[in-house]
Amino acid sequence: MEKFVIIGGKKLSGEVEISGAKNSVLALMPATLLASGTYKIYNTPDLRDVKTMSQVLIEIGVNVNFENHILTINTENVSKYEAPYELVKKMRASIYVLGPLVGRFGYAKVSLPGGCAWGPRPVDLHIEGIKKLGAEVELDSGYIVARAKKLHGAKIHFDKPSVGATGNVMMASVLAKGITLIENAAKEPEIVQLGEFLISMGAKITGLGTDTIEIEGVDELKPADVTTIPDRIEAGTFLIAGAITGGKVKIKKCNPKHFEAVLLKLEDAGCYLNVGDDFVEIEAPDEIKPVDVTTAVYPGFPTDMQAQWIALMSIANGTSVVTETIFYDRFKHVPELVRLGADIEVNENVAIVRGVRKLKGAKVMSTDLRASASLILAGLVAEGKTEVLRIYHIDRGYERIEEKLQRLGAQIWREKTDEY
Template identity: 90%
Template sequence: MEKFVIIGGKKLSGSVEISGAKNSVLALMPATILASGTYKIYNTPDLRDVKTMSQVLMEMGIDVKFESHVLTINTENISKFEAPYELVKKMRASIYVLGPLVGRFGYARVSLPGGCAWGPRPVDLHIEGIRKLGAEIDLDSGYIVAKANQLHGTKIHLDKPSVGATGNIMMASVLAKGTTVIENAAKEPEIVQLGEFLNSMGAKISGLGTDKIEIEGVDELHPADVETIPDRIEAGTFLVAGAITSGKIKIEKCNPSHLEAVLIKLEDAGCHLNIGEDFVELEAPDEIKPVDVTTAVYPGFPTDMQAQWIALMSIAKGTSVITETIFYDRFKHVPELVRLGADIEVNENVAIVRGVEKLKGAKVMSTDLRASASLILAGLVAEGKTEVLRIYHIDRGYERIEEKLQRLGAQIWREKTDEF
């Protein structure tokens, strides 16, 4: 086990490059199941979740190699159509193999997923979508077992615009007979990239980036290469790091158009921004203004930035209200921030944050990926020493975050620990 040790109080300055998007590459990787051959996925981040997905694919007989941020995948020898519990329990995105396996081979046995340790995140929308395409689905000893001789296009209306369900249904339907329409589809950039990748493989998908996606089934697909888009959540996290430390930083190799909701809120908080085509420069104000936030599906304020925003608001000059509308119970970081001296009150899906003059270092524990990020951010500004335990969560979605922060002037490092 490892922990982060942070000595707070350093203003961050300098530039940092943003890595490839975790949530994009985790969808691109299973899409390679859909056609036999060799693929290259460029700008792949070196993350724990990428390693887990690689293991899931290798369990099926797929050859996966990772070198210099290039993932090479050869799907010519797929021999097993199963994703086992031992791997799927580590990461919810493993369920992405369900759609392409059923779509191409007519069979899949995928464990019910695990991942971040907060709240129920049901996979009902995935299952119902695949079922509507004509698959017969049973739940057997914790596994989803799907069978179909041939999937058929249909109209599917999602009760909520789930990113995972939209992606899985898209991958299942590209080889189906006829046309599939997904209504109330997710609009996230990661879904747009997945659809564009599938189109480069020979799929016929239109409506990407809107709430109505249409997929005209084709007989076969072929391999293609792709470059992973920048990680908008990592970009947002580093911008908040600059703001919370009263710093001046530049994030490079990002896509500001994917960050609009976060950038607007940062400006509302008093930050001065200079936005280019692939960079954002941020200069923090002397005092952070309190800014209310309500999470929403893209292009709204992302739920994956909620914890980081609460950390920033904990040192704002006044009171802010953060409302979580995507995952109602996503506040496990709050008690840990309170240990650092934050004044936060949670009532159901609303957090009231009363800004304090300063946070003080303490020992805190990560509970999930984005909670880890919020604790690191708070530690950067807290007086004295902060220790963040269970940092394996952060390694799931941030590539060597401590090294990037060190280059910006932060005092943060890893240490071995016996504490869990």
């Protein structure tokens, strides 16, 4: 086990490059199952989740090689259509293999997923979507088992937009017979990239980036290469790192259009921004203004930035209200921030954050990926020493975050620990 040790109080300054998007590459990787051959995925981040998805594909019979942020995938020898519990329990995105396997091979056996430690996140939308395409689906001893001689196009309406379900149905339907219409589809950049990748493989898809996606099934696809888009959540996290420490930070190799909602809120908080085509510079104000936030599906304020925003608001000059509308119980980070001296009250899906003059270092524990980021951000500004335990969570979605923060002047390092 490892922990982060942080000595807070350093104003961050300098430049940092944003890595490829975790949530994008985790969809691109299973999409390679749809056609036999060799693929290259450039700008792949070196993350625990990428390694887990690689193991899922290897279990299926795929050859995977990762070197210099290039992921080379060969799907010529797919021989097993099962994603086992031992791997899927580590990461919810493993369910992405369901759509491509049943779409191409007519069979898939995928364990019900695990992943983040907060709240129920049902896979009903995935299952119902696959059923609508004509698959027979049953739950058997903790596994989703789907069978279909040939999927056929259908009209699928999601009660709420789901990135995972939209991606899974899109991958399942590209080889189906006829036209599939996905209504109330997710519009996230990661879904747009997945669709564009499928198009480069020969799929016929229109409506990407809107709430209605139309897929006309084709007989076969061919391999293609792709470059992963920048990670918009990592970008937002590093901007908040600059803001919370009173610093001046430039993030590079990003796409500001993908996180405009975060940029607008940072401006509301008093930060000075210089936004280019592929960079953002942020300079913190003398004091952070309190700003209310309500999470929403894209292009709204992302739920994956909620924990980091609460960390920033914990030192704002005043009271802010953070409302979580995507995952109502996503507040496991709050008790740990309170240990650092934050004044936060949670009532159902609403957090009332009363800004304090200073946070003070303490020992805290990560409970999930974004909670980890919020604790690191708070530790960067807290007086004294903060220790963050269970940092395997952060390694799922941030590529060597401590090294990037060190280059900005932060005092943060890893240490071995027996504490869990």
